[in-house]
Amino acid sequence: MSKLEKxxxxxxxxxxxxxxxxxxxxxxxxxxxxxxFILSQAGYIGKLTWFxxxxxxxxxxxxxxxxxxxxLWFVSxxxxxxxxxxxxxxxxxxxxxxxxxxxxTRFSLRSVLMARMVILGGMGLxxxxxxxxxxxxxxxxxxxxxxxxxxxxxxxxxxxxxxTVRRIKGQAAIYSVTAEAFFVSxxxxxxxxxxxxxxxxxxxxxFMIVAAGSLxxxxxxxxxxxxxxxxxxxxx
Amino acid sequence: MTSxxxxxxxxxxxxxxxxxxxxxxxxxxxxQETFLxxxxxxxxxxxxEALKILYTIAGNLCIDEFRKTKPVAIEDDIQSPSHEDxxxxxxxxxxxxxxxxxxxxxxLLLRYANDLQIGVIAGILKISRFAVRRKILxxxxxxxxxxxxxxxxx
Amino acid sequence: xxxxxxxxxKNFKDTKAVSDISVTLHxxxxxxxxxxxxxxxxxxxxxxxxxxxxxxxxxxDGMDVSEEGFxxxxxxLPQDFGYYPEFKARDFLLYMAALKAIPKKEALARTEELLxxxxxxxxxxxxxxxxxxxxxxxxxxxxxxxNRPKLLVLDEPTAGLDPKERVRxxxxxxxxxxxxxxxxxxxxxxxxxxxSDEVMIMREGRFIYQGKWTxxxxxxxxxxxxxFEEAEEDE
Numbered sequence: 001m002s003k004l005e006k007x008x009x010x011x012x013x014x015x016x017x018x019x020x021x022x023x024x025x026x027x028x029x030x031x032x033x034x035x036x037f038i039l040s041q042a043g044y045i046g047k048l049t050w051f052x053x054x055x056x057x058x059x060x061x062x063x064x065x066x067x068x069x070x071x072l073w074f075v076s077x078x079x080x081x082x083x084x085x086x087x088x089x090x091x092x093x094x095x096x097x098x099x100x101x102x103x104x105t106r107f108s109l110r111s112v113l114m115a116r117m118v119i120l121g122g123m124g125l126x127x128x129x130x131x132x133x134x135x136x137x138x139x140x141x142x143x144x145x146x147x148x149x150x151x152x153x154x155x156x157x158x159x160x161x162x163x164t165v166r167r168i169k170g171q172a173a174i175y176s177v178t179a180e181a182f183f184v185s186x187x188x189x190x191x192x193x194x195x196x197x198x199x200x201x202x203x204x205x206x207f208m209i210v211a212a213g214s215l216x217x218x219x220x221x222x223x224x225x226x227x228x229x230x231x232x233x234x235x236x
Numbered sequence: 237m238t239s240x241x242x243x244x245x246x247x248x249x250x251x252x253x254x255x256x257x258x259x260x261x262x263x264x265x266x267x268q269e270t271f272l273x274x275x276x277x278x279x280x281x282x283x284x285e286a287l288k289i290l291y292t293i294a295g296n297l298c299i300d301e302f303r304k305t306k307p308v309a310i311e312d313d314i315q316s317p318s319h320e321d322x323x324x325x326x327x328x329x330x331x332x333x334x335x336x337x338x339x340x341x342x343x344l345l346l347r348y349a350n351d352l353q354i355g356v357i358a359g360i361l362k363i364s365r366f367a368v369r370r371k372i373l374x375x376x377x378x379x380x381x382x383x384x385x386x387x388x389x390x
Numbered sequence: 391x392x393x394x395x396x397x398x399x400k401n402f403k404d405t406k407a408v409s410d411i412s413v414t415l416h417x418x419x420x421x422x423x424x425x426x427x428x429x430x431x432x433x434x435x436x437x438x439x440x441x442x443x444x445x446x447x448x449x450x451d452g453m454d455v456s457e458e459g460f461x462x463x464x465x466x467l468p469q470d471f472g473y474y475p476e477f478k479a480r481d482f483l484l485y486m487a488a489l490k491a492i493p494k495k496e497a498l499a500r501t502e503e504l505l506x507x508x509x510x511x512x513x514x515x516x517x518x519x520x521x522x523x524x525x526x527x528x529x530x531x532x533x534x535x536x537n538r539p540k541l542l543v544l545d546e547p548t549a550g551l552d553p554k555e556r557v558r559x560x561x562x563x564x565x566x567x568x569x570x571x572x573x574x575x576x577x578x579x580x581x582x583x584x585x586s587d588e589v590m591i592m593r594e595g596r597f598i599y600q601g602k603w604t605x606x607x608x609x610x611x612x613x614x615x616x617x618f619e620e621a622e623e624d625e
Contacts, residue, residue: 004376005348011329012349014254017264020246027242027271040488044474097472101533104438104466105489106458112489277459 037107041115049089053123056082060131064138072139072146073192075131077185079154082127084181086120087161088174095171099229109229117222128154145199148207149188155214157184162221166228240286246271248350249294255345256298266301270294287352288359295360332382340375347372391417391451391540393437393571398446400432400595407432409595411446419567421582422575424592430575431469433592434545437573438466450541462491465539467530469546473518479505479529480514486533497536504532509558523550531562542566544574548581560585579611 056078063071093099093109103109132150136143161177168176191198198207249270253263270293278289333341346352346360358365393415400408408429424430435441437448439455448455450463473482480501487497505511508528518526527550534542544563548556564585566572576582582589591599 004380007326007329008333008344008348008379010326011333012251012255012345014251014263015260017247017250017260017267019264019268020243020250023268023271024242024246027275037488044485047476092474096474097470098474100440100468101466101471101486102489103440104461104464105486106462106491106537107489108458108461277453277462278457281458 037111038115038118041112042119045116045119046089046092049085049120052082052085053127057127057130060127061134064134070192072135072141072149073188075135076149076153077188079128079131079150080157080181080184080188082124083154083157083161084177086124087158087165087177090116090120090162091165091173092116094165094169095174103229110226113229114226117226121222124154124158141195141199144204145207148204148211149191152207152211152214153184153188155211155218157181159214159217159221160184162218162225166221166225240283242271245287245290249290251349252291252345253294253298255341256295257301262301266294266297269297273297284353284356284359287356291346291352291356291360328383328386329379332379332386335382336375336378340371340378343368343372343375344379391571393450393541394448395437396447398433398436398448399444400429400436400441401444406595408436408443411597413590413597413600415571415573417567417569417571418587419563419572419574419582419585421586421589422573422592423577423579423582423589424575425577428592429595430592431545432595434466434543434573434575438464438543462537463540465534465537465542467534467544467547469549471530473526475519476517478515478517479510479521482518482529483533483536487536490537492537500536504535507535507562508532524552524555527551528555528559531559535566540570542570542572544572546576547574548576548578556581583611 060075060078063074088095090113093102093112099109102112128151132147135146135150139146141149157180160180164176164180165173197203246267250263250267253266253270254260257263257266270290273293274286274290278286281289333344336344343357343361346357347354352360354365354368358368361368363371395411395413395415398408398411399406411433422430422433432441436443436446437455439448439460450460453459474485477485483501483504484497487501492500502511505514508531510525510528510532513521513525518529521529527547531544531547534544548559551559560581563572563574567585567587574582574586588602589599590597
């Protein structure tokens, strides 16, 4: 700022406000912040989802001990189930016909959906962050394969799931997503039977592309969903 | 409000209202009313939107206040010095400023005292960014001219 | 207090669900009458900002329908709504209150107040699963009133209510209409006969009548039928 500009700033100084602190403390009490809202939405996430999340985490954690060398396959096949749980939960408003009511509030359906997806996405990432490294270190297969094998089914299912819930309405969407999840799970279990086919260097590239593509699609569909909340409330 | 530093904005809106009303008590009352009104209708807007709305509400409330009572500068205000140092220099800038048009003074306040972005000022005054820049330059030139008249600007 | 609707239209593929509706509403109760499929729900959804119009504008006291400020003064009861499975009546209202950004303390007080108002106080701790259609509807009306709306939009609010509940509902609306704009839609004439200040009759997406009516000579039912006849004659 030039000297003149500084002087202009000083010239506009006003006498100190007298009642500022009092007002602000009263005022801030009344505010319901966005973070508080997101946290409060966490309380409304279905019990089944929390239960499934905990169960999958525990199973995955115990797998190196219980199922031993099959741990990788076991954990990988759980990933689509996790994605299914999270995607279904995100479609709560549509399933229970609350979308219209939520759309017409101050926070609006958009915030609810966003809060939900942030929480559920966070849950998904927590599981991945724990399971992928665990599997990479504890399994006999090359680390990069193990990691990709855990991450890819998750994002593949979530991408397919989010694509589906945007295009199919109501309970039918949930059935579709369930079918998709089981389909991916079965793919994983099939791969278990001939690991050499999938665990060769040539396939790394394929996996990475599928994983990256699925991740991108997941994020993209998620954003489109939040932006296009009108599609959710209107079912013609 | 989610995206604003309330304490900082309180001071800025207060400064804005004081400039318009020249009465510190009234300015503070209007400042508080502005925040309350804002919260009735808006809470989760972006920072830019929030600023535009706040200044618009404050501006309208000041206009209403003028229509109701013609606010008078009060004793306390005139006597309390804002700065200990550089008082004399500041005084001449203040005098020169007071000779500018109200519109020019407001622009300089919004830009340099309250540090608002050009885009936000454009939104508040409902003119283009280009016009805002042009007018601010013109106001500064005008101010310089007034200061030169006094012989205090080099 | 003014709701301004200008040139509102909605087209779906080749049907014109709503055609060029323009009206300005002030405090009071407005009855939106029309057969099923006349476009009432579509119009209401556009007024609430749920559905984007093909053309036209809706604003309340200068606020456009897309603004947060508009939603802050709006209360809406859709034709069909659900609830999260484990919700009890009170949970439902507290959930909606949170979405309407009502601070916790106030939400608790308001919830009790409204449960009392719609006569659901005794069942406030019961799961909504166990409610009858009429009870659910009353709960829906309660949630619409949570934020003391200045604009209350009710889509077929008397569907599923028994005669006694209908009367109770009418009284409630009449009271509310003193301080805000109430728009209620129905295809049953007697619902709004006694409580509407103005009536808007809709047919195939257009208003075929809009204005006050007095029950001095004809009943609203005859009046309603007459409008249809006249509309047909014009065709």
